Amino acid sequence: MQADGKSTTTAVVLAAGLGTRMKSDLAKVLHPVAGRPMIGHVLAALDGAAVERTVVVIGDGMAGLANAVQPLPTAVQTDRLGTAHAVLAARDFIRAHPGDDLLVVFGDTPLITPETLTAMLAARRTAARPGVVVLGFTPADPALYGRLIQDGDGALTAIVEAKDATPEQLAVTLCNSGVMVIDGARALDWLDRIGNANAKGEYYLTDIVAIARADGAAAAVVIGDADEVMGVNSRADLADAEAVAQRRLRARAMAGGATLTDPQTVYLSWDTQLGRDVVIGPNVFFGPNVSIADNVEIRAFCHIEGATVGPGAVIGPFARLRPGADLAEGVHIGNFVEIKAATLGAGSKANHLSYVGDSEVGAGVNIGAGTITCNYDGHVKSKTVIGDHAFIGSNTALVAPVTVGAGAIVGAGSAISKNVAAGALAVTRAEQKEVTGWADRFNAKRRKDKQDRKKEG
Numbered sequence: 001m002q003a004d005g006k007s008t009t010t011a012v013v014l015a016a017g018l019g020t021r022m023k024s025d026l027a028k029v030l031h032p033v034a035g036r037p038m039i040g041h042v043l044a045a046l047d048g049a050a051v052e053r054t055v056v057v058i059g060d061g062m063a064g065l066a067n068a069v070q071p072l073p074t075a076v077q078t079d080r081l082g083t084a085h086a087v088l089a090a091r092d093f094i095r096a097h098p099g100d101d102l103l104v105v106f107g108d109t110p111l112i113t114p115e116t117l118t119a120m121l122a123a124r125r126t127a128a129r130p131g132v133v134v135l136g137f138t139p140a141d142p143a144l145y146g147r148l149i150q151d152g153d154g155a156l157t158a159i160v161e162a163k164d165a166t167p168e169q170l171a172v173t174l175c176n177s178g179v180m181v182i183d184g185a186r187a188l189d190w191l192d193r194i195g196n197a198n199a200k201g202e203y204y205l206t207d208i209v210a211i212a213r214a215d216g217a218a219a220a221v222v223i224g225d226a227d228e229v230m231g232v233n234s235r236a237d238l239a240d241a242e243a244v245a246q247r248r249l250r251a252r253a254m255a256g257g258a259t260l261t262d263p264q265t266v267y268l269s270w271d272t273q274l275g276r277d278v279v280i281g282p283n284v285f286f287g288p289n290v291s292i293a294d295n296v297e298i299r300a301f302c303h304i305e306g307a308t309v310g311p312g313a314v315i316g317p318f319a320r321l322r323p324g325a326d327l328a329e330g331v332h333i334g335n336f337v338e339i340k341a342a343t344l345g346a347g348s349k350a351n352h353l354s355y356v357g358d359s360e361v362g363a364g365v366n367i368g369a370g371t372i373t374c375n376y377d378g379h380v381k382s383k384t385v386i387g388d389h390a391f392i393g394s395n396t397a398l399v400a401p402v403t404v405g406a407g408a409i410v411g412a413g414s415a416i417s418k419n420v421a422a423g424a425l426a427v428t429r430a431e432q433k434e435v436t437g438w439a440d441r442f443n444a445k446r447r448k449d450k451q452d453r454k455k456e457g
């Protein structure tokens, strides 16, 4: 609590688990869902719930994870002796803010929402002032989840882990999600009293409920949505979490004014920005960091990542926009065109079979079919600059670094390795020869040869 009586929160994110079932060299919580590491989703939910302080509990040798959560502080849990032991790894951090409510979340529940965390904190701040608030849910299969044990009045008395439960307790369907709010002033005292005399020989955070009750504190339950508290322990769980995340993102896109012709086939990232009256055809993939302005049409089978698309542009079908593609108003990018680290000015068009990379293309430029910016010489990348209203003929190779001036025309089939002045024509084709009647004579001879062979055979 702050001086003005406002409640404040310290969050502890548990992420020291090895995630053995993922069979991965990457820390489990760094596996992405909708283009962002799982733990990034959890941290965003904490942010959304206006949590003041957060510490992430990681395991030994998880430097990559510590790096990924920067600038947040981390606490290292050297031996993995259970969830209570994990929270205690953050002891100094917790002790530094004894007036805070202590919010414990797991790093492997990427679908948790700020609304649910806010409801948990609000439950702790009711007149009853429960010492512990637990987020419960009813999973389709309670399996290995801890069971929430309630007394006759519905008050939470204990959490029993599945491995330690009696058959009667196993029949309980209300389960522990793992998310908890604890009275910060008493949390360390209660945590220190947790033992490990149980089936797994671990220090269970869940024991805190019975301990708090014995101390005269009340325990409350907030009921959450099963989809939201799903924990990811395997690659199959990861795919399930992805499916839920995609469902949410598609709903958000449509609610924001985008048409998704076949929503199930459109894959969005957590940060995909879509304007109003955007139309997205079937089978379109958005990687991270994409912004699409109003009235853009994205036709079927496009792959878009790290790109900015201006109003009224038409993309695809079968187009690829890679990081750094920056398209102004009314740009048209057609089938089998790849754009990377390139700006295209208003109304410019590249409609067929082209690669435009490391380029600055002006407005009103026409890039003919089969144009390639040759940006790489095997050692370094170089830049192509094309001025406003230039016309690049089909099957042109622009050998960078090279500049084509405004209004210039490049003849089809050219390999341009020298700058072209504004308003000029550049062609590098060999001159065309014509031999009168040659084809007729050639074809007549071939036909006669074939007939002769038939007669002999």
Ligand code: UD1
Residues within 6 Å of the ligand: 014, 015, 016, 017, 018, 057, 077, 079, 080, 081, 082, 083, 084, 085, 086, 106, 107, 108, 144, 145, 146, 147, 159, 161, 175, 176, 177, 178, 203, 204, 205, 206, 231
């Ligand atoms: C835990 C709960 C269970 C609940 C379930 C929900 C306990 C004892 N049990 O069981 O009631 O139904 O979550 O998914 O809390 N972790 C550490 N260090 C450790 C152990 C765990 O950081 O020493 C982290 C893990 O990385 C993970 C989280 O804590 O993010 C939960 O640990 P896990 O072992 O998956 O707990 P469950 O057995 O699933």
Ligand code: CA
Residues within 6 Å of the ligand: 231, 233
């Ligand atoms: Ca788990």
